[in-house]
Amino acid sequence: MGSQHTGSDDVPPGVRRFRRVLRVLGVLLAVLVGVPLSLYVGHGVVGSVQTSALRAEVGAEVRAERAVAQPEVLALRDRQRAALPAAPAHSWAALECDFASRDAGWIVQAYQQTCELRTMDFLPVADRSEAEQVSAGLPSGLFGDEQEHSGGPHCQPLRATGGGREPSTELLWTPAATLPDGPDRCYRVMTSRPGQTADVLEPFDAATLDPTTDWLVVVSTRTVMDRRELGCSPWSVLFCSEPFDEPVLG
Structure with a gap:
């Protein structure tokens, strides 16, 4: 019987060495990618459990x-x-929560949550003079x-x-021009703000405010x-991102 002959015997030694190098490189690449990926996933999973408990x-x-x-x-x-001379025409009350951040320069180091209870009562007034007259008697x-206060719209x-002091109060004269969206809009009397979550106790539609009327607004927080x-x-890689999709209301 003749000796058995395998196909590998026909492969030149240089090709066999090249294949071994490729296999070694493949193993190294799998280790270089797999280990960090496993650590990242493990950290994310453990961190997600901790984040759920934190929430x-x-x-x-x-x-x-x-x-x-x-x-x-x-x-x-x-x-x-x-103490007001008349009942408010509109009212608003809500628990409002936002994310804030603790920064080092322009880099976010960690996120924080702030919450406040805010109420607003709206009384119609003819103009600033009437608003000041009502204010003086309170x-x-x-x-x-x-x-x-300065002039201007x-x-x-x-x-x-x-x-x-808390609860704190502001009594605002709010001209009609500051109610619609625009550069002069009064931020203090907005009922919703970007990135904010709210549990509204007493809603009202800001669109129902008379756009031709000034308002005296009592804001307490x-x-x-x-x-x-x-x-x-826990899934952040290079930059810190919010741990929750939205602020926690309770």
């Missing part, structure tokens, strides 16, 4: 503080309404001290509480969560 913790904190803050704000509003203990604070540290998403 529940933040929600519990919001609920606990809201249980204290909401009665305070609504009680203040009741006292303010009793008690400082409920509406704060008189504020210096922007909404102006007529009264405000100071010294970090109470902090519910002050820059609660959240960190970054």
Whole structure:
């Protein structure tokens, strides 16, 4: 019987060496890609579990503080309404939460969450003169001290509480021109803001405000969560991104 002959015997030694090199390179490439990918996925999975627990913790904190803050704000509003010359034509109340960030230069180091309860009462007035006349007759203990204000079409604070007192109040003269979208829009009386989530207690449609009328607006706020540290998403690679899709309302 003749000796067996395999196809590999016909492959030149140089080609066999090249194939071995390719196999080694393939193994090295798999290690270089697979190990970091496995670490990234593992970190993301573990971090997601921790983020889920953090979300529940933040929600519990919001609920606990809201249980204290909401009665305070609504009680203040009741006292303010009793002092106003007429019942408000429109009202708004909501728990509003936003993301903030802790930065180093222009790079985000970590995200934070802030929440506040905000109420607004809208009283129609003919003009700034009437708004100032109403403001002058209101008690400082409920509406704060008189504020210096400049001219111009922007909404102006007529009264405000100071010294970090909470709930805090601003009494705003809001010209009709500052209600529609535009460069002069009054940010303080907006009922929705980009990136914000809200649990609306008393809604109203801002489109129902008479665009030809000025308004005296009583805005009262109470902090519910002050820059609660959240960190970054566990799936962030180069830059820190929000750990949650939206702020936690409770």
